[in-house]
Amino acid sequence: MVSERGLAVLRAIVQDYVSTREPVGSKSIVDKHRFGVSAATIRNDMALLEDEELIAAPHTSSGRVPTDKGYRVFVDQLTDVRPLTSAQRHAVEIFLGASVDIDDVLARTVRALAQLTHQVALIQYPSVSRARIQHLEFVALAPRRVLAVLIADTGVVEQRVVELAVDHDDAVLRTLRDAANDTLAGMPMADAATALPALAERFPDASRPLVTELLASVAGIIGSTRQERLIMAGTANLVRTEHDFTGSIYPIMEAIEEQVELLKLFGEMAAEQHGVVGNRDVSVSIGRENEPFGLAETSVLTTGYGTAGGAIARLGVLGPTRMDYSTNMAAVRAVARYLSRALGDQA
Missing domain, CATH: 3.30.390.60 (Heat-inducible transcription repressor hrca homolog; domain 3)
Structure with missing residues (x-):
């Protein structure tokens, strides 16, 4: 059982590792975060987190990095999903507001989501x-x-x-x-x-x-029209984060281009609603949870969009497990809301 301070240490490790891509040590945590305890106490907390397989040492005598299980606990405990800035919201509204039909609005939406998150953005086309x-x-x-x-x-x-x-x-x-x-x-x-x-x-x-x-x-x-399909943008973002993957990113690229496995994953996420407390409208599937779909080193965030009649399909982002979950979840949620509004205006 992880203590409250242990969870706080895990949050610090995730946030610092996402920010720097450097393994996080106890001294760094003490210097950057106000825990009010010694580095030795933080090391004890980190040892307990390692026993729970929430963090791991990539190298001997190095700092620690989150595991897939650690990211899952972090996401499930996440409460501070940061909203888009007013400038970002205004830009999305203007960009989507210029759409002329559903094909245009979906194309604009996926580009906007990729630019906001710096991940691969995916939108499931509404099935007629x-x-x-x-x-x-x-x-x-x-x-x-x-x-x-x-x-x-x-x-x-x-x-x-x-x-x-x-x-x-x-x-x-x-x-x-x-x-x-x-x-x-x-x-x-x-x-x-x-x-x-x-x-x-x-x-x-x-x-x-x-x-x-x-x-x-x-x-x-x-x-x-019974054939499901995805619209995507930002695959270059995946290439730019290639160093976050232990092996080649080409199998991931192939899985994305193939779409079949991604559509299966979208379906499972819609049914199971992997999410976080207080943010159940955004589903998150992390690392090994995606292994059956050939995406074991990625995280996928999705939510539904639609008209007043209810959700008709899903949109989301895909990227390495080392991603800014809070910001990306906020972007996915906000863009889905704007897309739903745009579709309602066109109906």
Whole structure:
């Protein structure tokens, strides 16, 4: 069992090591922090922390550095998550406020988060398959070419050009649009996909081939959006912290580029909500907790974002375990809040 002073010593070691990247010794702690005890007492506290595997000596006769377990205890005890400065908040608001659509706002958000944290920033693209249909439109481009447009309640707009086997009919397009919106608007995507065949049967035989082709394109749009994906920025930040990793960073880069494992990790973090007391909206997965995903030397911080209807996806940052957790957690939380507000304004 770690004492209150022991936890304070652990916090000092984490903060100093994150700041300097140098192993932290008892004399340094006494000099920098006001514990009111001798260096010998601090050494005893450090010995107990080492027994608990919360800190370790990277070299003989060196200072101590936090272990993954030590970072976990530090994060779970963290209460002083520092908010963004007023200048940072204003910059984020202005930057995101200039967005023109959801693709633009997500691209701007991930860049802003990478700049704020100096880590790899990640945003999970909202899955249309988990959303509801807001509107369907069919736009004639040529006698045998129609643009099918699907708008979801998350703000996502998906479209597909349909090459028809027969000439389109403007009246049929209008009738299909109205019938589709009357039937499908507000319906979850999965339910809408199964409702499409019945919608086609409501049209006369003469227009059935055209209607079937167009509704097949809508089904294709819904099916294609079930593939999860991430938007990222700041991978150069990972290269700049290469010295924080014991081995090559290329496996980490490959895992990030592959995205599959990261998406699995995002899903687990959403379900388990690894977080800190008082800050449960930000999930933190540290070091060996990420080993199943090929990211054993990294920490990942995520939180949900969405509209008033609830979270629709997650955003976060990835970097070495030696990171400024307090500042990064504040940035992740604040940027998620601004993104949710931007999506609400666009809805």
